[in-house]
Amino acid sequence: MAEPTTVHPAGMDYVPHAAGFVANEGPKLLTSRFPYEDSYTLDRALATGAYVGLKSALGRAPDDVHAEVREATLLGRGGAGFPAGVKWGFCPEGVWPRYLVVNGDESEPGTYKDRLLMERDPHQLIEGCLIACYALGLSQCFLYVRGEMALAQERLATALNDAYAAGYVGRNVCDTDFSVDITLHWGAGAYIVGEETALIESLEGNRGMPRLKPPYFPAAIGLYGKPTIVNNVETLANLPWILEHGAAAYKGHGSEASPGTRLFAISGHVVRPGVYEVEQGVTTFRDLFYGDNFCRGIRDGNDLKAFIPGGASAPWFFEEQLDLPLEARDVGAAGSMLGSGAMVVMDHTTDIVKACLRVVRFFARESCGKCSPCREGTSWEEKILERILDGHGRPADLDLLLDIGENISPGPYPVAAHGSEGLDAVSFPPRQTTICPLGPSSVAPITSALRRFRSEFEARITRRDSLSVQAAPVAEGAPA
Amino acid sequence: MTYFTEANARTAAEVIANYPRPRSAIIPLLHLAQEQEGWVTRDAMVEIAELTGATPAEILGTGSFYEMFKFHPVGRYVVNVCTNISCQLLGGEELLHHVEESLGVHAGGTTDDGMFTVEDVECVAACTEAPCFTVNYRYFHRADPDTFDAVVDDLRSGRSPLARGAQGDDGHVPAHGTLGRLRQHVPDDRRAGVVSPEEAGEAPVWLRPAPATAGDSDG
């Protein structure tokens, strides 16, 4: 902001920094250019080592580059955490052409990192795309960017135009026989398009509805029926560093199972919310929320009530999980996921029913409608929660909510361990009756909130006359 | 009678040439149509269908799936207020309430003077900067009612509000429909060329073993 407000509306300490990025202490593999005002220009990028990793890759055999990435154990940053080097190996032999689709649809509530990477360092992403295309023989790259991100589109368009003119993209990259076009593609507003097969449908000009699996990976059958690698923006943005410094150096950061750094967005009721580059595995949730180097505690010295550890799709965590390391395996075993690197912190003043409804409403609105458990189930969940919040809840509603959840996601739903009830965690991911995980994601906030704060829901139902009941009547078509 | 202006028709041709199959250009061309008129008209859909080898119904079918495409006129400025979880926790709903009150329209509505359309939207990827709103997809971070009023004031008096916006975005706010103020443009002599899925081809040239050339000693 030109005239930064010093007091945040919520009374928080506001440090006017680069649109949310906090340059804390620690290794900077992805954000080293961010502190420069002109970080997005080709001049600044070249002055700070851009395209060095690409040139190093071009000096090696493509297979060699692939091997380096496999060796680095670069885990996908889009949500599922699948190792990129392994996924790349799923392209069938001898089927050409192959394509690269970059997933820049970032829309999972709480998630804010890909937009920053695209706005502040587009050349890093472009370089990553080039390295992937070179290694795997991909004939064209489609950079699918969420439609709502106007500035990211402009920054990428400018960066591509400059990189084409400078010979880094297009015909004969850096005067080699490697040639590839990178095509900037605008999305148009739909969360589900972030699911990789829906992304491909959308890129083919269709409604963005996920495809039925198998095949489980578009690497087998993807865009136009051809082998297609889909990777997240942040995943690809790691490649220049890996190729410049090598897999061994990469594994010198973070933990063995999760090497390198990740961008985590921490939002909600913390003193210093922001996007932080964090070493995986060796940092805990407590470090992030309370550490001086990170978020500096809960606002006003309040108590933590709950937190979402990995985007709106993730089952919620509580006080007991604060000391878990930021490690996919541990977080999964504890009943949730690191997902898209988005943490939402709720302090004790949070109205849990309201928060739960808001997350569920998101999934109801964004359901693509292709399969009925999700299409119908998510909107039933929303309507029931709405009437509970409005003071029209019925005593059977809570079990009804769980029953609907059971139909979308049969079996024990992943939940955080709950010491006070002697319950163990059920690990992620859940079983599903749906085509994609969006439907089951809507169950996460409900089971999380109901397990822990059932009394708050019950209070809304049984003591409704003490609450404000001026709101809307029972939503039309709500299930009995 | 064609829909696209001469300049936009050229842009459309360039966009289509970027893809192995013309249908992939449907969404970019819907954006182009919206850029021309602020919303997607019937004539636009008919022309996009012709250009991409689809039917007008398919264009509507695809387009209506996506929130950004409007099939009726909207305000010159579309104000999107995020009320999703991170913003809700820090006052996103109260901000939306203020926006609705001060403009006198509910979410989904457009002011009588055609200046503003208000929308209650899902997460716009600015969660650490909550609460936030966008105007024609330009971001305003850590916003409060005063920020919003000042932005409205700027826009009504013809000034750019972007100095109040997220760091790094400046210049003017184009009318609704224009997403990027500039485009990707690939000069013909730099183009690698699209590789059609129909060409059951061989591995790209850099993956093939280098042909032995005369005098090549180390192979």
Ligand SMILES: Cc1cc2nc3c(=O)[nH]c(=O)nc-3n(C[C@H](O)[C@H](O)[C@H](O)COP(=O)(O)O)c2cc1C
């Ligand atoms: C409902 C849904 C939404 C998703 N949204 C995104 C997204 O916005 N960005 C993203 O990179 N991956 C998203 N994913 C994950 C992708 O399907 C895919 O796993 C990912 O892009 C693969 O890239 P990676 O291996 O580099 O992580 C989503 C998945 C689901 C089921």
Ligand code: SF4
């Ligand atoms: S689970 Fe929901 S979003 Fe996914 S395919 Fe089914 S209806 Fe669509």
Ligand code: FES
């Ligand atoms: S929740 Fe409002 S921007 Fe993400």
